[in-house]
Amino acid sequence: MDYRVDEIDKRILYYLAEDARNTAAPAIAEEMEVTAATIRNRIKELEAQGILQGYLADIDYKSIEGHVTYQFSCTAPIPDRDRLAQSALDVSGVVTVRELMTGNANLAITVVGSDTNDISRIAGELSDLGLQIEDESVIEEEYHQPYNPFGPEDAPIGPSLTDFMSLAGGAEVVEFTVSEGAEIAGQTIEQAVEEGLITDEMLVVGIEREGDVLTPKGETDIQTGDVVSLFSKTQLEKHSLEVFGTQ
Secondary structure, rough: OOOOHHHHHHHHHHHHHHHOOOHHHHHHHHHHHHHHHHHHHHHHHHHHHHOOOOOOOOOOOOOOOEEEEEEEEEEEOOHHHHHHHHHHHOOOEEEEEEOOOOOOOOOOOEEOOOOHHHHHHHHHHHHHHHOEEEEEEEEOOOOOOOOHHHHOOOOOOOEEEEEEEEEEHHOOOEEOOOOOOOOOOEEEEHHHHHOOOOOOOOEEEEEEEEEEEEEOOOOOOOOOOOEEEEEEOOOOOOHHHHHHHOO
């Protein structure tokens, strides 16, 4: 590939990865001090070079009539891996196929089915192609963010998730680092509860700050860089953690 990606191209890719639908050429142009026409031409060139390969919709299938999303870890003979990856896309219900540089489980295949019988049908068709299914699991949630090194120096960085545990009854415990610019940073736990940043279903059970472990109380403030352990009585949604980071 002869095309050289520069800082303008990287910034375009950053914002398109963040939210392609709501990315406007004039906004990027103003930030990079070029014309909007330059940004539009760069986007066309990135597409022509095969660097920008598409604009995929982020779809919550489970909210549509109970559809379920699975990931199959499959092994294909290395000489046939490319061909079988393409063939897998022809199976109804397969939405993504990733080739992995490994001997075993060298294809990660994401599928969507209307129910478990549909998932079994898809698994059978993948096996019929000659793929060996090594493992399968339900995809409960998937999170995305743009590649930060392509963004501006002050690009917001979301909370860094360091641990996660699912408990009986749908409860969850997560541990993460509060990011710079977080809405909740600088507020006490009591203030955060009063403003609805921490809901009734949530409980801050631990805060680690500069190597010290704090016992969370109402007057305890939450600071940037704190490692927070959060218990939730119910499954956490993506927006529930946004106050701890800006993504």
